Amino acid sequence: MYSFDIEQPKTIADAVAALAGDEEAMALGGGQTLIPTLKARLAAPSRLISLTAIPEMHGICMDDDGRVCIGASTTHAEVAEGVRASYPALSALAGHIGDPAVRNRGTLGGSIANNDPSACYPAAALGSGATIITNARAIAADDFFTGLFETCLEEGEIITELRFSVPEAASYQKFAQPASRFALVGVFLARFSDGVRVAVTGASEGGVYRWSDAEAALNEDFSAAALEGIAASPQGMIGDIHASPEYRAHLVGVMTRRAVAAAS
Amino acid sequence: MAAVTMVVNGNSVSAEAEGRTLLVEFLRETLHLTGTHVGCDTSQCGACVVHVSGKAVKACTMFAQEAEGAEVATIEGMAEPDGSLSRLQQAFQDHHGLQCGFCTPGMIMSAAALLRENPKPDEAEIRAYLEGNICRCTGYHNIIRAIMAASGQELPQLASQ
Numbered sequence: 001m002y003s004f005d006i007e008q009p010k011t012i013a014d015a016v017a018a019l020a021g022d023e024e025a026m027a028l029g030g031g032q033t034l035i036p037t038l039k040a041r042l043a044a045p046s047r048l049i050s051l052t053a054i055p056e057m058h059g060i061c062m063d064d065d066g067r068v069c070i071g072a073s074t075t076h077a078e079v080a081e082g083v084r085a086s087y088p089a090l091s092a093l094a095g096h097i098g099d100p101a102v103r104n105r106g107t108l109g110g111s112i113a114n115n116d117p118s119a120c121y122p123a124a125a126l127g128s129g130a131t132i133i134t135n136a137r138a139i140a141a142d143d144f145f146t147g148l149f150e151t152c153l154e155e156g157e158i159i160t161e162l163r164f165s166v167p168e169a170a171s172y173q174k175f176a177q178p179a180s181r182f183a184l185v186g187v188f189l190a191r192f193s194d195g196v197r198v199a200v201t202g203a204s205e206g207g208v209y210r211w212s213d214a215e216a217a218l219n220e221d222f223s224a225a226a227l228e229g230i231a232a233s234p235q236g237m238i239g240d241i242h243a244s245p246e247y248r249a250h251l252v253g254v255m256t257r258r259a260v261a262a263a264s
Numbered sequence: 265m266a267a268v269t270m271v272v273n274g275n276s277v278s279a280e281a282e283g284r285t286l287l288v289e290f291l292r293e294t295l296h297l298t299g300t301h302v303g304c305d306t307s308q309c310g311a312c313v314v315h316v317s318g319k320a321v322k323a324c325t326m327f328a329q330e331a332e333g334a335e336v337a338t339i340e341g342m343a344e345p346d347g348s349l350s351r352l353q354q355a356f357q358d359h360h361g362l363q364c365g366f367c368t369p370g371m372i373m374s375a376a377a378l379l380r381e382n383p384k385p386d387e388a389e390i391r392a393y394l395e396g397n398i399c400r401c402t403g404y405h406n407i408i409r410a411i412m413a414a415s416g417q418e419l420p421q422l423a424s425q
Binding site: 002004035036038048052105179196 | 266307308310320325327330332377395396
């Protein structure tokens with residue numbers, strides 16, 4: 001790693017000020033992606049501004065609208081435990097990220113901000129139509145994820161909280177890449193009173209996306225049979241040593257049907 | 265450089281650490297607690313698992329400065345005060361839960377975290393919990409038997425055998 005200093009502010013305001021004053025500074029969540037990136041010398045920040053020592057960014061609660069609100073520095077393990085009753089599909093997703101030691105460090109906000117095209121949480125946020133709260137504004141998940149490792153976050157802007165509307169039924173189905181445990185393909189399906197949302201991770205070169213054809217079919221008939229004859233196109237899918245674009249496109253269909261069956 | 269203070273295996277320690285100093289480097293190179301191993305240095309093998317504030321973490325994927333003020337437990341703190349092996353360590357020895365021994369500190373620390381959360385895990389739960397601990401000798405069956413024995417359970421034929 002290149003040399004850098006670490007600061008551990010105790011408030012959101014102090015973290016924002018620390019990032020604003022230094023273009024070369026980077027925010028540090030749980031570090032489960034950023035630290036390996038730094039080891040590979042793929043980033044050379046002057047300072048890391050840790051967001052994990054900020055009490056107001058930790059914890060889970062339910063707001064007056066029945067939304068599950070989770071502080072961005074809440075770990076995957078804490079989410080898995082904390083929303084077990086209130087949002088079981090989200091709990092199951094969080095409880096299968098990485099391994100137990102990774103889940104004790106990795107944070108919700110860190111995963112969402114990084115927007116790895118194979119990460120699980122972006123599918124949950126997009127599939128739930130979550131609202132991403134930053135120090136400056138509230139952003140709809142539909143507007144937040146803009147591409148591979150890209151989001152609409154501005155320089156120095158930090159995610160402080162996510163608010164999830166709880167669907168009537170939901171399921172996350174992950175076909176895990178066995179070495180990394182990232183999603184080779186993952187589908188988060190959520191059925192709300194006003195419609196079905198299907199968010200796909202791991203598959204597209206553009207990162208997480210909504211599979212609108214499947215949503216339209218499921219809005220007509222919420223059953224795995226409704227998806228017969230609908231296939232995701234391999235066009236624009238990721239191809240690597242683990243899976244071809246065609247295989248990933250096939251898995252999108254398989255995982256979506258499994259999610260429908262699990263949520264029915 | 266910054267002064268870092270933490271409690272390691274019950275002892276308060278304070279030393280200088282750079283921002284980029286990993287917790288595992290601080291333990292091994294500054295405190296000379298070399299029981300915590302570095303296998304892959306890429307967060308995958310689990311040989312470096314220690315407990316920070318009671319939670320199992322990979323010490324190669326956390327900075328020393330982030331453990332400021334924390335209680336850290338390493339393999340050196342697992343034995344009984346008189347130096348005899350803990351029940352879990354003894355079970356690893358009794359059931360041949362180690363071959364080369366390189367992964368063992370991480371296996372013990374992960375297993376200890378598991379047993380604190382779930383005192384009587386079944387085989388599937390043990391395998392799931394050890395997902396992030398790799399044994400290159402592939403000695404998994406005996407590791408699982410050791411953990412079942414340490415938790416006072418009968419040793420059934422493992423489902424996979």
